[in-house]
Amino acid sequence: MAIQANFSDASASSVDASEVAKFSKLSEEWWDPRGKMAPLHKINPLRLTYIRDAACRKFDRNVRSLNCLSGLRMLDIGCGAGLLCEPFTRLGAQVIGIDPSATNIAAAKLHADKGHLSIDYRCTTVEEMDVRERFDIVLAMEVVEHVVDVGAFLDRCASMLKPGGVMVVSTLNRNWKSFALGIVAAEYVLRWLPRGTHQWDKFVTPDELAHHLSRNKLEITEQSGVVYNPLGDRWTLSSDMDVNYMVVAEEV
Template identity: 50%
Template sequence: MQAHHTTVDPDEIAKFEAMAAEWWDQDGKFKPLHMLNPCRLDYITNQIAGEFDRDLTAPLPFKGLRILDVGCGGGLLAEPMARMGADVVGADAAEGNIPVARIHAEQSGLEIDYRHTTAEDMAAAGEQFDVVLNMEVVEHVASPIDYLTACGQLLKPGGLHLCSTLNRNPKSYMMAIIGAEHVMRWLPRGTHDWSKFITPDELFDLLTRAGLVPVDRKGFVFNPITWSWSLSDRDLSVNYVTASLKPD
């Protein structure tokens, strides 16, 4: 599907098309995301539960909520949301990701509406969601403000937008580019363009200009000793996540 106006960057899409089949290989090119995923899910589930007054100990705590995962990849976030009872749409501009995600969801016994489409096209079609997940995508688009505006349009009034990305500073260059791509070789070289990284203040400004109200931000911090990720109120120096609301 081709939009009349799109923020899709063809070079960025090509990178992820080439890696599509590896989404569910925990030791493959998406190993960093598999390692980060429990920490991401902890933040996401707590934010959704808090905003919509849901009990995470209930069998299907997100039942009745419609959730969009933009840039869904192979479904690493869409599947847990579906397991928690949400009505989930997974959208990705990289066509090769969609069959991988569909097959894995089917094998997992989950019903997820996966689509090869863009946030802009869905917004133009008038789609509406309670929650929009926008994780590790904004640093790959051609125009962050246009993209975030489309994400905002996809939210119902009072809806929740969760957005994670990479900070832009010398430390993030060393960790995300030199460390992850060159030293550890977790990701293919060129996966990230440091110049497209966004500082937390810049992202808050973009979100506000997109018509959203930023309400929270936390850091995702990697501990090389325990080889694990955790949430931090203070350290947003490399990976971080934000929560914003659409005004009623």
């Protein structure tokens, strides 16, 4: 949940300084499942399963194996304090987590050290990374709705993929339903998120996302909506992509 900057021209940066500052203030609460990041903790098991299963299908791995991602390089863009990085490291992946917030990276490193996990955390942006670095799996989870230039950001994300790699993206659709549920309900009525967490005009429709990915020779091979079940108090996959959704993209 973070923002990226253009590596060659600060004036054309896709980083939004106000967004970085917003999430930096929450850095001390990332690992508190009852704090301001509680919604992220609630949805995290679903995200983990979705990404793990997509990676195992792509690379022909046994999803039940405790080291099913062994030998795979994974880049988590906008990693926050490492809610995805840590479990994927435990599944054997070589994880690089990047975030432009120094406080988020500090929190991530501290928590990983406590768990005796070796994770390559970097306070940087995807645009500032070495263009020669490549990854089997690239994650952009709850990130694209916070950047200034979605197209430029996704171009750079795609360039980090190895041939035959897979990208997983999650974000929010842009329509009146997402405004009502993703902002009014989540931030003002239910108070799941701090007010101002999201800007509705930055939400990205599935068609827009598919367009940006196709420019980089990536095709969406899987897609699913993510909905909250109040009776079970959990998030589930759904055919309803009107609000939250996730996609898997691979080379055409």
